[in-house]
Amino acid sequence: MSTAPQADTETGAQALAADPGQSVWVSANAGTGKTRVLIDRITRLLLTGTRPERILCLTFTKAAAAEMANRLHDRLGDWAASEANVLDDKLRDLLGRQATDDERARAGRLFAETMDAPDGLKIRTIHAFCESLLGRFPLEANVVPNFQVIDERHAAELRLETRDALLRRSLKRDSNVLARAMVHLAGLVDENGFASVMTEMDATRGRLNALISEHGDLNMVIAAGRQALGLGPEETESDVINAAIHKDAFNAVALTDSCRTLAEGSPKDQERASVLSAWIAADPPTRAALLVDEYMPVFLT
Numbered sequence: 001m002s003t004a005p006q007a008d009t010e011t012g013a014q015a016l017a018a019d020p021g022q023s024v025w026v027s028a029n030a031g032t033g034k035t036r037v038l039i040d041r042i043t044r045l046l047l048t049g050t051r052p053e054r055i056l057c058l059t060f061t062k063a064a065a066a067e068m069a070n071r072l073h074d075r076l077g078d079w080a081a082s083e084a085n086v087l088d089d090k091l092r093d094l095l096g097r098q099a100t101d102d103e104r105a106r107a108g109r110l111f112a113e114t115m116d117a118p119d120g121l122k123i124r125t126i127h128a129f130c131e132s133l134l135g136r137f138p139l140e141a142n143v144v145p146n147f148q149v150i151d152e153r154h155a156a157e158l159r160l161e162t163r164d165a166l167l168r169r170s171l172k173r174d175s176n177v178l179a180r181a182m183v184h185l186a187g188l189v190d191e192n193g194f195a196s197v198m199t200e201m202d203a204t205r206g207r208l209n210a211l212i213s214e215h216g217d218l219n220m221v222i223a224a225g226r227q228a229l230g231l232g233p234e235e236t237e238s239d240v241i242n243a244a245i246h247k248d249a250f251n252a253v254a255l256t257d258s259c260r261t262l263a264e265g266s267p268k269d270q271e272r273a274s275v276l277s278a279w280i281a282a283d284p285p286t287r288a289a290l291l292v293d294e295y296m297p298v299f300l301t
Contacts, residue, residue, distance in 0.1 A: 057122065
């Protein structure tokens with residue numbers, strides 16, 4: 001049984017999470033104030049006398065890091081420009097008590113201190129933090145000193161160069177296997193699709209190499225995938241579809257019950273209910289037409 005959260009309970013939990021004297025793990029939905037709690041925690045740390053350069057904040061995305069930095073600078077700038085009585089009120093809201101003279105004086109200086117801090121406030125993505133560690137210890141990390149991380153534009157240019165080199169190699173007489181592979185791929189995708197395949201293979205090359213190392217070669221990888229999916233060595237897509245469209249291949253009673261439940265839900269759920277109803281009522285050829293584009297997306301996203 002769930003109940004609506006009480007406002008004072010939420011405030012108490014947020015105040016606890018913002019207390020720098022506590023080690024906390026916060027889990028909450030989007031838009032519930034996590035970033036504000038983090039800003040509260042950082043500013044309370046700064047008010048205790050912690051130097052700005054001693055604080056490290058890590059986020060997943062550049063957008064989140066920029067949002068945190070902007071909000072923090074806005075708050076500290078607001079404190080620096082506030083009248084004494086207004087600043088007292090803001091600090092009382094943050095600390096849950098009257099600020100001391102030292103805290104009040106420090107609050108007015110924090111904006112300038114953070115701007116003057118070496119490297120500024122360290123609010124970074126995890127990737128940027130790891131990059132900085134590698135840059136500080138290149139020999140220990142076995143990387144070239146003063147290395148630079150490739151940007152998306154340069155990566156795209158290199159992928160195009162690789163694609164062109166691959167196409168040139170496939171035209172050589174001694175590349176029969178590669179030539180056959182390229183002819184097969186050309187029958188499946190257009191030019192844009194080929195570029196997408198190359199990009200995806202580049203992004204997953206580590207996993208592809210690991211699979212090939214584990215199973216020996218690409219044919220063995222395919223065989224292992226078929227075995228994991230319960231497919232025979234000669235089964236095709238048509239075989240799988242034909243096996244799925246007959247009534248003995250699915251539980252019509254359970255699907256009907258699901259339709260009733262979904263029909264009482266959100267508009268999206270009601271759309272799913274309509275698809276399931278159409279599937280149950282359809283004949284096998286119609287189910288075959290519905291399977292991939294309509295029926296499967298009800299269960300898979």
